[in-house]
Amino acid sequence: MANPSAVCNGHLHHHHHQKQNNLLKSGVCKKNGITKGMKKNGVSNGTPHKKTFIEHFEQAPMYVTVFTFFGFGVGVIFGYIRDFMRAWGLEKRHIAQEREQQKDFVPLYQDFEDFYTRNLYMRIRDNWNRPICSVPGPQFDMIERVTDDYNWTFRFTGRIIKNVINMGSYNYLGFAETDPNALKTVTKELQKYGTGICSSRQEMGTLDKHVELENLVATFLGVEDAMVFGMGFATNSMNIPALVGKGCLILSDELNHTSLVLGARLSGATIRIFKHNNMQSLENLLREAIIYGQPRSHRAWRKIIILVEGIYSMEGSIVRLPEIVSLKKKYKAYLYLDEAHSIGAVGATGRGVVEYFGMSPDDVDVLMGTFTKSFGASGGYIAGKKGLVDFLRTHSHSAVYATSMCSPVAEQIIRAIKCLMGLDGTTQGLQRVRQLGKNTRYFRRRLHEMGFIIYGNDDSPVVPLLLYMPGKIGAFVRLMLEKNIGVVVVGFPATPITESRARFCVSAAHTREMLDTVLNALDELGDFLNLKYSRYSKSSHPELYEDTRCEFED
């Protein structure tokens, strides 16, 4: 299946080390019409190299969709029956209810709107919100809980399930660790500063640690200045209103995260949605916006800003950055890139999608990211030109009012970034990035070979495995837990109704044995639950793949 002659190689132009390129993935399978085969990105700003960009979004066979709808239909019918029984008193009501004296008031709890939660989500609710009692590293301990009344209430049995393999935490580089050696500086900071800041940034909450951290983040990303915030979600939702207002236009991707959507709505600007990662749709919107201007007055828009994410966490797809940057330059719009999942996880040295595509960080106007995922801490940052960051320091709600990041967390980020940049004298950071890349490619390749339907780009550590039918969601998680593997599944409100999925997050801390355990379990479960829907499974000769993989020296 390898086709060396049809290669459109991509090795990143990058002065430190060579990069393995995905020779094998290029040009092999043509998926059906919806998916992208081998694609080249446009020339990225004068740098003379192209990157293979392979994403899969295979559609399931028709009978799967039919059964999914049928399953939901059965759930809905029984939901109505149960609601009827509850309304007529044949069954006890477990949900929140008004007090007797307030029965005639305007209802506080709207009964019908929670139909889905009450009747479908409740039945399989035991698969979410499972409490863990250890650090969420590559393995964790989970508290066992059982339910006596079909998931309305839970109780702990007192037993702890030990060493469950963690395939759900966003621990991409494995920095969620308790090794005292690694956390030496963090403990020192904890003893020096304590835990609380007790103030917002503007009043008395700016520590020297924050200044050090901001300088380090700016150096790491290659920009002029950066600012850090205490919470990743609040970074998006509180800073977009500071950057845009009424009379501005926001072009936001279909599948953007709730924090971006919330920030966009709070800002009061006009929002237009373009199809996910679809450059024709974006270009059409841009042209329309510039030609027709604002809705009634037809004046020019004050500014046009494009909101995209580096890696979309529900699809595992990577943004087409070179094309968006060329569009933005052509139509003079601004670009806001949310690298929550991609910072630290993609790119040859972990600097995110900007480095992954070999572009310069000056091309993106606002670089935003979070420290929750790859750095094992919490909080977010916004980086860019000095003028932008200075503006945000005074005008952002989060900067002015929200509590600032506490000192041990800031120190954890500092040590993680120093490790990644190699400033602590070891190559551990680079090794982690490499290990993550290897784990990602291995995991995805094996899953494709087994015949599962996997979404997303071949280089993204977020791996959604499609389950489709509502009955299989609960069965999948429970059976995986019996095999001592913890997974996260997502269903209807977060994903389209027919496409419920299990989302795996590969980590650099996973060893090959752990991944093999998970893959064997998936193989077994795939046969038992009948999840192998793919019509394009590749050949199952892994030895052949390894031998023909080539590496190019830079």
Next chain:
Amino acid sequence: MDIKRVKDYIYWLYYQYLLITCSYVLEPWEQSMFHTITVTVFAMVVYTAYVFVPIHIRLAFEFFSQIFGGQPDSTV
């Protein structure tokens, strides 16, 4: 050994039926209700097929053979 395999296979088929129709998530009494309805509908389908399908096939066969086979008879 073979009996065990057959039993496992039948259990697997039953499990697939539960998953596909989403009756896996229902409580036991709801499952019983659902199974009763499904079995009833399925039994009715089988009965109707048994009673009516052979007759329909025979009539269809006669109808088509009249169209094709009937012509040489009428010209002669």
